[in-house]
Amino acid sequence: MxxxxxxxxxxxxxxxxxxxxxxxxxxxxxxxxxxxxxNTLPDGxxxxxxxxxxxxxxxxxxxxxxxxxxxxxxxxxRLVAExxxxxxxxxxxxxxxLEENDxxxxxxxxxxxxxxxxxxxxxxxxxxxxxxGDYKSNFHVYKEDTQDSWQFTVKTNDTTAEIQLTxxxxxxxxxxxxxxxxxxxxxxxxxxxxxxxxxxLVDIVSGKEIxxxxxxxxxxxxxxxxxxxxxxxxxxxxxxxxxxSTKTSLYSTLKAKLIPNNTAALNKLSxxxxxxxxxxxxxxx
Numbered sequence: 443m444x445x446x447x448x449x450x451x452x453x454x455x456x457x458x459x460x461x462x463x464x465x466x467x468x469x470x471x472x473x474x475x476x477x478x479x480x481n482t483l484p485d486g487x488x489x490x491x492x493x494x495x496x497x498x499x500x501x502x503x504x505x506x507x508x509x510x511x512x513x514x515x516x517x518x519x520r521l522v523a524e525x526x527x528x529x530x531x532x533x534x535x536x537x538x539x540l541e542e543n544d545x546x547x548x549x550x551x552x553x554x555x556x557x558x559x560x561x562x563x564x565x566x567x568x569x570x571x572x573x574x575g576d577y578k579s580n581f582h583v584y585k586e587d588t589q590d591s592w593q594f595t596v597k598t599n600d601t602t603a604e605i606q607l608t609x610x611x612x613x614x615x616x617x618x619x620x621x622x623x624x625x626x627x628x629x630x631x632x633x634x635x636x637x638x639x640x641x642x643l644v645d646i647v648s649g650k651e652i653x654x655x656x657x658x659x660x661x662x663x664x665x666x667x668x669x670x671x672x673x674x675x676x677x678x679x680x681x682x683x684x685x686x687s688t689k690t691s692l693y694s695t696l697k698a699k700l701i702p703n704n705t706a707a708l709n710k711l712s713x714x715x716x717x718x719x720x721x722x723x724x725x726x727x
Contacts, residue, residue, distance in 0.1 A: 513637040515541050515584045516627065519611035521564045521677075523596050525603050528560070533610065535564040537592040537677055539584040541617070542625070546571035551579040562598045562605070569593075591678045593646075601669045608662040609654065612638055633660070639683045644676040653684050 518538025524531045542548060546569070553565045553576040565576040569592075580592055596605060612635050615627040633655070641654035643663055652663050667673060 511632060511635050513640075514612075514614045514635065515539065515586070516615035516617060517611075517635075517637065518581070518613050518615065519609050519677075520613075521594065522608045522610055523562055523564050524606045524608075525562050525598065525600070526606065527604065528562075528600065530560070530562040530598075532563050534578055535566070535594065536579040537566070537581070537594070538613075538615075539582050539590065539679075540615070541584045542581075543583060545581045545583045549579055549581040550577050552576070553578045556599075559599055562596075562603075564594055564596055566592065566594050587681065589678070589680045591676050593674060593676045596673045596675065597671060598667060599671065601667050601671055603667045604664060605667065605673075606662050606664050607643070607675070608660055609643075610660075633658075637679070640680050642678050642680070642684050644678055646674040646676060 516539065518536050520533055521535040521537065522531070522533040536551075539545070540549070550569070550572045553563065556563070565578065566580040567576055568574045569577060569580045580594070582590055582592070596607065598605065611631060612633065613629045613631055614635065615629050617625060617627055620626050638655050643652040643654065643661070644650070645652075645663070645665065647668075648665075650663075652661050655661060665673065
């Protein structure tokens with residue numbers, strides 16, 4: 443009887459030992475599966491040091507997408523006039539286009555009279571759509587696929603001054619509505635926008651036309667006041683890209699230097715064919 447009890451106890455101990463080994467094995471298997479799952483990439487490959495290196499290399503060689511700029515419908519530029527001799531500069535005048543029905547009236551800023559006898563300024567005189575007067579800003583309502591132009595005046599007290607006229611921008615505007623339901627604009631500057639290729643400055647007195655930018659550089663137009671306190675210019679945005687020829691520059695330079703009373707010289711220059719002077723529909727010869 444005693445031997446039978448010892449046999450039962452021994453058998454029970456053996457079963458307990460087997461059960462412990464089974465539990466330990468199951469625990470080991472569970473840990474192994476979890477570790478493998480956490481180190482598996484979505485494509486089923488194991489995550490190893492070699493794959494990490496390849497992943498870094500792939501990121502370095504990835505080609506970034508090219509962003510193609512389009513002509514904006516909301517934009518502006520700043521006109522800049524400078525008299526280096528007298529250290530005078532005016533750079534607060536703005537012109538542009540907005541997708542607003544009341545853009546001209548809403549964004550017209552009146553110009554102030556000079557504080558003293560020495561001054562240099564750029565103003566829009568009696569622009570359309572607002573009350574008569576001088577303005578520092580002139581925004582037009584954007585109309586797709588149409589030519590647009592802004593006439594402005596450079597004013598100074600020195601009738602012999604040599605003035606440098608240029609521009610800053612192009613500032614592209616993105617409209618948004620603020621927390622008070624007011625229309626506002628975010629801006630960024632772009633010197634590569636395709637609209638720039640359609641812009642030119644026109645000297646009304648000499649007839650000279652200057653591209654806004656040539657070979658990636660903003661143009662600076664230097665002129666003399668020629669005994670006047672005011673000089674009128676026009677900024678033009680045309681449908682076609684601007685095409686300038688060497689004959690255009692030669693003609694404009696000569697004409698600008700002529701004395702206004704020299705009628706014979708003016709008539710001689712007028713004999714040049716118009717197509718040889720400035721033709722936007724043909725490439726330079």
